[in-house]
Amino acid sequence: MYMKIEFWSDVICPYCGLMEHRLKRALERFPHAAHVRVVHRSIQLHPDLPRTGVTQRRLFDLAGMPRATGERTLRAIETAAHAEGLTPYHALDRTLGPTDLAHQLLAYATEQGRGDEAWSAIFRAHFGQARNLWTANEVLDFAAEIGLDRAEAEQALRSRRFLAQVTDDQREAERLGSRGAPFLVLDRTYAIPGAVDTDDLLAAITRAWREKNADPVPLTALADEDGICAPDGCAVPGDA
Amino acid sequence: MYMKIEFWSDVICPYCGLMEHRLKRALERFPHAAHVRVVHRSIQLHPDLPRTGVTQRRLFDLAGMPRATGERTLRAIETAAHAEGLTPYHALDRTLGPTDLAHQLLAYATEQGRGDEAWSAIFRAHFGQARNLWTANEVLDFAAEIGLDRAEAEQALRSRRFLAQVTDDQREAERLGSRGAPFLVLDRTYAIPGAVDTDDLLAAITRAWREKNADPVPLTALADEDGICAPDGCAVPGDA
Known part of the structure; x- marks a missing residue:
């Protein structure tokens, strides 16, 4: 039993940095956390x-x-x-920039x-230290600091091999109904569009887990159950 | 847009070795293959x-x-x-054994x-060369041959850190209705229970892709769309 x-x-x-923190806290309290896989996906608010x-x-x-409102x-x-x-x-006293390179580094x-x-x-670097992470140099300095191979990371940015994935992530979020960030999706079944507190997040994860395990999604078979091997042997299609 | x-x-x-080959062939012909992620999961037929x-x-x-039948x-x-x-x-002239260690090596x-x-x-080693891969030594020899670090792989087997994942995989397949192997699931929506030929496999993948992209799964919102940041700024819960 898994949950994504x-x-x-x-x-x-x-709100994303805050939710990242809350998600970790919620999973610390979730008894099946070892079976939960968190997949980070990219949204760029100000490309x-x-x-x-x-x-x-x-x-x-x-x-x-x-x-004053802001x-x-x-x-x-x-x-x-x-x-x-x-x-x-530092949500207020900071400088914002385009995050395309940061997202590609994160994909790497x-x-x-x-x-x-x-x-x-x-998130700690940007909101904790008000760090700028918009140029390749800024992003690669960060990469080296967290122990990634700077030369390899540079190659990843230069080759743009994660660019399509980063762009696809955003398109996928929009397709799923997101209108901003953060946007959490549990097992492609439930959405949490925006920040919620840790208790509510844990409750949502618990509900999704229970419903998934109580009531498996019925799959649609696209083929007959032929050509299958089971403990008692293999069956050839067409055999009675 | 992704497909798993x-x-x-x-x-x-x-039939599994055959389907692994057919899946590769089908994806070679699938125009969106770069957006398809194949996840291998474990079933043990004769533990x-x-x-x-x-x-x-x-x-x-x-x-x-x-x-004669077999x-x-x-x-x-x-x-x-x-x-x-x-x-x-070599489907017939071979020796079979327990695959728990092989699956843990594959997870590593x-x-x-x-x-x-x-x-x-x-699959090539077992069916192409009738290789036995049932003991730790047999599995680790194979690991070294394909360029994995033998000592690290040995540590992975010894610590059993992939054992739960391998066991969970099987339980998950059963929960989803599998009665043997191979068992393919497309985006947790469609099942292909057993071997099909490459054309049928490609047709199934194409159908699943089209339906997914034509008609996004409606997600159930588990929270209001509050506390969200969009290009025009962040909104605090409770704001009008």
């Missing part, structure tokens, strides 16, 4: 920002949002993050079996 | 055989199957395999990013 949790997020999305970055306050202006929202997220031990959590880290760790670390 | 093909099989199952192995003919006797079935599989380029294909290879290759190679 797909977690779409963006490096610069303050068109300049690589030099734009401050969050300037971004409010660009989005036509009154600074600040109130982000301070509320910071307060929630602090209450859960994420201190500091995942291929190396280090995805979970790399996602946690990149 | 789960392929349950056993190393000693002659109770002695590690020294038992010949296929002796196994007919043990199963109470007339040798031989006819397996010769038919060999003929099909030969016609598709798998020459030789998968963790190393070498799963696909290792599964192909183990």
Whole structure:
């Protein structure tokens, strides 16, 4: 019995860093966590920002949002993050940029079996230290710091071999109904579109697990049960 | 857009080696193959055989199957395999054994990013060369031959860290309705229980792909769409 949790997020999305933390906490309390596989997927909220970055306050202006409104929202997220031990959590006093390279680096880290760790670390770097991770150099410095092979990571970015996957991730989220990040999908059956607290997240995971295991999804057979080997031998198609 | 093909099989199952070959051929002809992920899963058809192995003919006797019937079935599989380029294909003249260690080795290879290759190679070793792969030494010799680190692989077997996964795989197949191997599941929606030819397999994959992409599975939302960040900013739960 398995459960797959797909977690779409963006490096610069303050609710995403918070949900990543809550997902870890929820799984610590989930008795079947050893059978849960978390798959991180990519969403880019601001692909068109300049690589030099734009401050969050300037971004409010660009989005036509009154600074007071934007600040109130982000301070509320910071307060929630602090209450859960994420201190500091720079949702407001930071610079945002395009995350295409960061996502490709994270896909490379995942291929190396280090995805979970790399996602946690990149949220800590961005929200904990207000780090910029928009240029290849910034991303590769981060890669080296978390123990990835810098030359290999550079090759992964240069070859763009993870670009299609990163782009596909976003298209897939949209197809599944996402209108932003974070976006969690449990076993392709349940969606959690946006941040919820750890208790609610654990309740959702528990519900999805129970329903899955109580009532298996009936599969549609696309072929007869022929040409099959069982403990008592193999059967050839057409045999009675 | 992704598609996951789960392929349950056993190393000693002659239809499985054939289907592994056909799946590769079908994907070569499938235009979206780059977006298909094949996940190999484990089924053990004869976990109770002695590690020294038992010949296929002796196994007919043990199963109470007339040798002529069993031989006819397996010769038919060999003929099909030969016609598709798998020459030789020893479905009949071979020794079978318990595959728990082989499956754990394959799980280790998968963790190393070498799963696909290792599964192909183990079918070639068993059916192409009638190799025995039932003891730790036999399995580790095979591991070294395909370029895996023998000491690490030995540690993986000794620690049994893949044992639960191998056992879970089998339980999961049964839960999904499998009564033997091979058992293919497309995106947890369609089942192909048993061997089909490459054209039928490609048709099934194409159908599953089209239906998935034409008609996305509606997800059940387990939370309001609150606490979400979109390109125009983040929204706090409770905001209008």
